[in-house]
Amino acid sequence: MKASVGGYARARDLRHALELLSVAGEAGRVLAGGQSLVAALNMRLTAGDILVDISALGACRGVDDAGDSLRIGALTRHVEIAEDPLVRAHAPMLAEAVGLIAHAAIRNRGTIGGAIAHADPAAEFPACALALGAEFEVESLSGPRTIPAAAFFRDTFETALAPGEILTAVIVPKAAEAEAQVIEEVARRCGDYALAGLCLTRRAGRHRLALFSLGPRPMLAERAMAALDAGDMAGAAAALKAEIDPPSDTQASAAYRRHLAGVLLRRAAARIEGGAA
């Protein structure tokens, strides 16, 4: 279908974008790469939105070395993240994740900030951010604040962003020496949303395991993480299956998703620890 839009304005800079968003009020909607928002408009899942187009704000695009962390501008496109040498060296999970997101033409337009602010429970980047212990810089007319990933994702498509706030950057701690980072998912076809997926890191013997498409939001599997820290792979898989409550829908049953979670954990652990999946 065709999009139904209540109005449109192209922001000149961040301040202008925040002013526009403030004037637009409840109908205001931030438009970045548009790869989820325009699809939602086309399907009339939302209508009459007043679009504040931030896609031309060059200051919010690109990857900077910030010492112990990377600062990734919210408007950095997926394809740019996959190709960026800083990301490949210091946050390789993000670069690997890009290959799992939709198709090339969508990766060419979609932005990391858009994916995180949209908070689709099936999306890769929110789970990566949680696994990597990222923080998000947000701006409003009353000033900036920083929100840790662990406090950001509240429910399906629901985040800690307040009305009038714009996510401007993703701060990702650099991987430690010998840190391992992997992402695994199962989708029926190349480019489809994952039926189940997970992100696993190991830093100095400590594991972090973030899940996607296995609940209403990206979540850490803390009991499985503790079992992995103790070197108990079988215990980790059992703990993971016990601590999740995945949805049943037309794509997959809850039981199948729970099974996939265990399979994916073994695959991810095998890549990190070595040995057979």
Added chain:
Amino acid sequence: MTDMFPQQIDVALSVNGEAVEARVPAGRHLIDFLRLDLGLTGAHAGCEHGVCGACTVRVDGRSVRGCLMLAAQAHGAEVWTVEGLSETGEIADLQEAFVARNALQCGFCTPGMLVAAQELVASAPAPTREQIRERLSGNYCRCTGYEAIIDAVEAVAQARAGGAAR
């Protein structure tokens, strides 16, 4: 507020190498702007939610979904469609290979396929069949079963790399 958020947006962009200025409705998709306003009907509007790839065009050097980008967002952009890419000869070998290999029947998907395939072949000198499959997974064809399309893209990649085109 309507002054700040107009329903009609002025855009100036380049389409197939020519400067274009227009006033477009705020919700107008890039693909509809190209097809209905500019008469460039090569790329097609299929699913209109980013899945089928029939509307794939090139914007600022990269393939994009014409249905997931608003025309208003194309202000300042450089847009190329299958018409322009045909005229410059950039994809002539791909087009010949598609014909030679029967890589199209109804042709609805072909303009999007060509833009997607050209992006791959131009960036990866010798893509494997698996890489070609992965890249074209975002472009649906309901006629050919894909094998002939992959054959055509593979042949062009090999020919451009200087190997023998089968």
